[in-house]
């Protein structure tokens with residue numbers, strides 16, 4: 746399996762989950778601005794031209810972060826990275842994945858950075874970053890409330906939605922959205938940042954690109 750990623754992008758979530766699943770995989774870094782990777786034009790991998798992309802061993806191409814996360818979790822059900830298919834808990838985990846994808850990830854995308862194509866970039870202007878904070882803050886307040894004293898979104902163990910939410914929280918901080926007023930969320934962020942899989946993945950990817958206005 747090959748994960749196409751850009752440092753600190755949403756691809757960080759499947760990158761973390763692949764480590765948690767202990768799946769054999771390799772990574773390919775993508776230059777999102779130039780749409781290039783070591784093999785050439787990234788648009789030849791997917792016309793969507795965004796990450797994450799997971800290329801399976803049989804050459805299939807999977808896109809969409811929330812779906813890739815489910816695919817990885819289901820490769821190793823014994824790792825408990827999602828509740829079993831068909832259980833009520835599974836639907837609650839999917840509820841989180843969908844909420845993170847549509848209500849959080851989607852609201853981080855800057856409408857003024859598309860350059861006429863279907864690009865998904867974080868805001869890089871003061872006004873754009875302020876607008877993002879206004880959209881995202883109430884969603885994070887909701888997550889803080891739902892987390893309560895739980896260690897993870899699904900309760901006591903780390904699952905796929907935690908990998909996704911963690912990346913969103915790194916973005917929040919890159920856009921100067923202060924997490925400290927949300928005590929549960931702040932503690933949650935610190936807890937996940939300290940997981941060996943997360944520390945290793947962050948070190949391997951290196952710093953994300955600057956979002957200075």
Ligand SMILES: N[C@@H](CCC(=O)N[C@@H](CS)C(=O)NCC(=O)O)C(=O)O
Nearest residue numbers: 754755777795796797809810864865
């Ligand atoms: N709907 C996609 C969005 C993925 C996305 O936002 N990717 C961003 C990085 S986090 C990207 O590759 N942006 C560059 C571009 O669109 O040109 C998903 O959920 O996976």
